[in-house]
Amino acid sequence: MSAGAFPKGAQLEAQINRRRRQGVYLRLSFLGSLMLAILALLTLLANIINSAFGLVALENAVSPAALVEEIGLDPAGSALSDLSKDDLLLVLEGNINNNVGRRLEREQRFYSDSLVFETQTKWDEICAREVDRPAGCSGDVRGRDDVYALVVEQIVQPKALETWSLIDSVLHRSEIEAAAAVSYPDADLVFRSWLSMDFVTSPQSPKAEVAGVRTAVLGSLWIVLVTIVFSFPVGVAAAVYLEEYARDTRLNRLIQTNINNLAGVPSIIYGMLGLAIFVRVLETFTSGAFLGAVDGGVTANGRTVVSAGLTLGLLILPIIIINAQEAIRAVPQSLRSAGMALGATQWQTIRAHVLPNAVPGILTGAILAVARALGETAPLVVVGASTFITTDPSGPFAKFTALPIQIFQWTSRPQDEFRNIAAAAIIVLLIMLLALNATAIVLRNRYARRV
């Protein structure tokens, strides 16, 4: 085709066909990119499920049935997992040595009114100490599930010799059975769901087979509670100020630009801020020392739930403010004018008209921000999450661990069984996030219908 000449006839048709073909190819590649992103999401989920369930060769140090028989019950009639707390303690007393028992009792008591391993005089003596007072002297009593977890961990001691993924377990079951019979003649090959009720209710443990996420889930909930209490009121107030009160001054523009920039700061930087300010400078407050609320003489040196919660609070504050601003901006100007015209003051108008109308938007935004906080890991590591605690957090001034931290630590271990429980913990985390997001959607829909 010569320059400038418009193609005609067959030439034109060929050119149009070529352009159309190009269009189809590129359209397919655009769609393909989108599908690739979705495929990545599906692979990610499948990969997690694949690790959270599967065959495992388990070997118990002592069989559960033998333990039931030992305390004079019929193993055919009652399983170890169904025993009462008293029976389980009998099993525990009969099978662990007294030193271990005393250590466990000092961590947390078994009964509020009597002692199992310690003598009363010794107990009174150690609890009267000023320093090194064990945590068991104050705080709650161990529940039945906790005692059961101890029996399994200390006595039954199930050990995973090898684990297989879900896909292998389903497709190659017979080969795995044959191989396991040769390699591990004493072990039971069982199909195990690493995600189970026991997993959710058991405390952390150094043994993957009996470890659970209760400590971590409670830690996460405590942290998120502190985060909400701090960042929700402050965030909404700041949004109201910026939308309703702020005139176009240099300072107010600075605040607005600053909030937008803060939203882009990497989360780990907030962790460093939290470490320097909340953990170090404000240690007296964040460790609870100013209230005298130091648990059993053991301080967490400011590396507490409060520090973590406030750090995450600062992290999600810009998100809450920006979302709340949008919700407030969406309230029609006529509502404000009507309120003002009836003689209401500015704050009365905001409280009675603007905020009620903006509530669904504000709440939805806040819930999504909280979901972000729940999944944050890096700032918590920097602020100083405890690497290993088995006792539940007792309050805002307790040492903490959190579910994402737990996932991080388990993922970093080289053994297969830790990968399995990391996958199970991820599912627990994703379910919590899903619940939060569902709440946000329900809220939005409910209020949207009313307005």
Next chain:
Amino acid sequence: MNPSAAATVEAIDLTRKPRPLEVLVQGSMFLAGMISILTTIGIVFVLGREALLFFQTDEVTLGEFFGSTTWEPQILEFGIWPLVRSTMMVSLIAVLVAVPLGLATAIYLSEYASERARGILKPILEVLAGIPTVVYGYFALTFMTPMLRSIFGVSIVEIFNVASAGIVVGILIIPLVSSMSEDALHAVPLSLREAAYGLGATKLEVSLRIVLPAALSGVTAAFVVSVSRAIGETMVVAIAAGASPRNWNLGKDGVLTTILNPFISGETMTGHIVRISGGDLSYNSIDYNSVFAIGLMLFLMTLGLNLLSRRFVARFREVYE
């Protein structure tokens, strides 16, 4: 109004009354807004102060920090380059994955997809954006790394490697790139598209030659923000990229075999901060201060990129809104 009527009406005092509650409310809300300023001041002060302490010690100079390619705190070698190299490699790979895929996704959603398809596909991308980064870290280590090792060979790809972390960080920021680009594409006025159709352009030609160039500043903003996100991303690299700085020596190590090799391990800036501060760190030690010096650099890099992207966004707003 005549004077006699005015006399019968009680005079109303219209002067402004002091309202303490109003002042209190407005004042406390202003303080809430100021917390954000305090946060920024806090970040700059904390990072700056500790970094200053770090450079005041005799063990390190600014020249060594920016000149040396060895980071080994045990022998007091503090050259930032090994950490920067890994960060840059991860970000480069991430951007190579995220920008083409994210942009193509955005073009599809904005120009091709029907309302119904958008209604289904966009929430799926939002799910991708809502998954915690530690989960992506798990994915990188347990899926992406074994896959790369089976494709390229176990002897070439190390267990911890930059490529795996980079690809997964890329997947993680696809939703960010696609939603920002889609906003930009969407803001291009319909009249531009219609003019092109009127001249006989095909849908593809309209998308690529009219809409995309018109939205270029917005798309550039998305690109810049994605680099910033990749640099600041922590958990994926902490889990999958390796847990020790990969020192190198320009004279001895080959550029392609070692320095730019994506299949070897290398700790990034963020990964190093997490590993060092995750242990029992004593305050005022040189390790503690060095972490803040890295943090300051990270903060300045991401802040610069974010400011740059805001300028691009402001430009496309100016043109079309």
